[in-house]
Amino acid sequence: MAHKSDLIASDIDAYLKAQEDKSLLRFITCGSVDDGKSTLIGRLLYESKLIFEDQLSALEADSRKMGTQGDKIDFALLVDGLASEREQGITIDVAYRFFSTDKRKFIVADTPGHEQYTRNMATGASSADLAIILIDARKGILTQTRRHSFIVSTLGIKNVVLAVNKMDLVHYSQQVFSDIEIAYRAFARELGGIEHITAIPMSALEGDNIVERSERMDWYNGPVLMEHLETVAVRDDSQAKPFRMPVQWVNRPNLDFRGFSGFITSGKIAPGDRIKVLPSAKESTVARIVTMDGDLSQAASGQSVTLTLKDEIDVSRGDTICSAGNPAEVANQFETTLLWMADEPMFPGRPYVMKIGTSTVNATITRPKYRINVNTLGHEAANDLDLNEVGVCNISTDRPIAFDPYSENHDTGAFILIDKITNGTVGMGTIHFALRRSSNVHWQALEVDRSARAAIKGQRPVVLWFTGLSGSGKSTIANIVDKKLIAVGAHTMMLDGDNVRHGLNKDLGFTDADRVENIRRVAEVAKLMTDAGLITLVSFISPFRAERRLARDLMADDEFLTIFVDTPLAVAEQRDAKGLYKKARAGQIKNFTGIDSPYEPPENPEIRIDTTTTSASEAADEILRELTRRGIVST
Known part of the structure; x- marks a missing residue:
């Protein structure tokens, strides 16, 4: 007698074989909180009779969990199971669910409606052919409805089902x-981009107009949901591209x-084709x-x-x-639409990692051209982007990349941004x-490098980056180091935070965004100083690790030393030679580092100075000894 697990395995094999000739529709359910997404997905799974949740091998466990009895599924238990997932936080990531009918197979991206999970909705929508946007009939169109619709349009989804749910709670009112x-x-x-809207x-909960036509809404003459999902035409022109x-x-x-x-994202290829x-x-x-199964005479999009x-x-x-006759574009500066997905705001000038296709490059974002108000679709002035905000921004990369405009090719025109410190996806x-200057501005080769x-100065160029709280003693120590270097014949340049703000950076304030731009500019100047062969001393609070990383990444590995002038806040506040802490405590100075703006200490500085036990002169001597040990100067 066959074991039960063997029967389940054979059922799965038979089921999958029966699906091979069916077309596949990928869709997403989205909308605001409590619009009924779990109930709708539960209803679709219930009516499809067979459930394959994420892992086909888990069918037996899932059948017990979801209350399956033979081929009968208990609808209430199924919906409770989906709701339980949400309560346990499983929906922080997108849940992909598979089901099928006699006519078609489906993959649905189940995403939460909460505003803080908009990033998950965008992730699910990125591979969808159709979007079901749910609306609670009692509440009508909400901000999250508009936000999700905007993302659907931006990502190029042409087909939308407007699912006006909970009609039973408004007495089925036409x-x-x-x-x-x-x-x-x-x-x-006003939004544009959405070509086909089917309102149902x-x-x-009651099953009205999901699979069977509702007698309680006999005034509705359109398709029921399952009929529409089974028959909607999804245009796939990827092979023609x-x-x-x-x-x-x-x-x-x-x-x-x-x-x-690689994976062919568009077009066709055959032996003899020019690439x-x-x-x-x-x-x-x-x-x-x-391929693993032998050579092919032709391959097309969707094949590896x-x-x-x-x-x-x-x-x-x-x-x-x-294709050689119709290649992608190549550039290193672009205009983009950006959805910000991180709790920490997007700061112009901060370095991120950009991943597009299989290419990974360093990228920086300029100040947004504008933020898009998802309610009015108006363009608003913005200095940064907060969580779930959408803006149009220019992005530059550290080297050219191949791309197509997203309107022409979704796969080669979409990207994600990754935080360099946390490795989390932030946008x-x-x-x-591509920006015109990307192709018009070229690097000029110089004969004197x-x-x-x-060599003419007899030294190795290096950046000595002093960082620490206000009042830690950075500038005092850096000045002593500068004098000692000059005394041994070194060629130096000192960049001090206060002095630079009188000239180069006098247009910047002290918001987090302005602090990022402040350090970005100084890092570029410091690089130019090293190109001149100088030992460059930079004394800035530079509170954020990301910006210090940006400065370090501009230099060679052995040409950047972080000197952490480590002074506890209480000690720095006691010194308060400029009276700044007193003013900050009194609320007279906003965004003051250590009080109402954070300082992120270096994790692995080359030199750490404890100013509670070391004098400024002793600290300078310690730094000189390290420079001599590294062969940067000879004393």
Whole structure:
């Protein structure tokens, strides 16, 4: 007699085999809190009879958890299970659920409606063909409805189901439904981008207009939800677009084989086709299309393959292989629409990691051109972006990357931003176009380089970056070090925080955003000083690790030393030579580091000075000894 688990496994195999010829629809459910998303998804799973939650191998456990009896699913237990997931916080990440009917198979991205989880909704929408936007019939269109609709439009989802739910709680009123539909269509017209809206009045709890037509809303003549999901035409024109394959892996198991593996995001490719590798612009011809099942005569979007080329050209992970006749663009500066997804605001000038396709580069964001008000769709002036805010910003990268405008190719025109310190995703965006100056401004090669300028001075250039609280003694110690370096014949330049704010940075205040820009400018100046062969002493509070990392990343590994002038806040406040702490405590100075603006201590400084046990002169001597030990100066 067959074991029960064997029967389940065979059922799964048979089920999957039956799904192979069915078309797939990816969709997302979104809307505001308590609009009924869990109930709707529960109803769809209940009516589909078979559930495959995330892992097909968990079918037996899921059937017990969800109350399955044979092929009958208890609807109340199912919805309770989904609601329980939300209560346990599982919906912090997107839950993808799989189900099917006789006509089609589906993957639904189940995301929470809470405002703080908008980033999860955007993640789910990024791969969806259709969006079901739920509205509580009692509440009508809310801010979160507009925000989610805006994201749906921005991400290029053309098909929307306006699911006016909980009609049972408004006595199945045609007028209520009609008013909501008219208001939403008016908003969508202003929004643009959404081509097809199907409005359906329903009650997910009671099952009205989900699978069967509701007798209680006989005034409605449109399709029921499942009918629409089974028949809606989803345009997939990816194969008609130019060929694009971001390189994931360079495959060279032996000297006789060198292939380039990746997922084809658009277009078709065949042996003999001419290709161009970007950003290098090297060209070659496809020799073979290799897969685990053998060579192919043609491959198209949606397939993972390995290409071999007829020429030995340089190709690396992060490059993009394109059709030679219609390649992607290459640039390092772009206009973008950016959705900010982090609790900490986006600060212009702060460095982030940008991931687009398989390419990873360093990126900085300029001050936003404007913030988009999701309620009015108006453009508002902004200095930064907070959690869930959307803005249009320019972004620059540290090297050119291949891309297509998002309107032409979603895969090669979308990106995420990653925080360098936490490695968390802080933003996602779409590229509009390359900035003209990106192709017009070129690096000018100079015949006299930095090594020549340093050699004539007989020293190694380096940045000595003094950081610490106001009143810690940074400038005092840096000045003594400067004098001692001059005394031994070194060529130096001192950049002091107060002095720079009288000139270069006199337009900046002390908000967190202005502090970021303050350090960005000083870091660029310090780099120019090292290019001149100088030992550059920089004395700035520089409270944020990210900006100190930006400064360090501009220099070579051995040309940047962090000197942490470590003074406890209480001690710095006791000194208070300028009376600044007293004013900050009295509320006369806003955004003062240590009081109402944070200071993030360096984690691994090259030199740490404890000013509670070390005098300024002793500290300077300690720094000179370290510079001599490293061969930067000779004393």
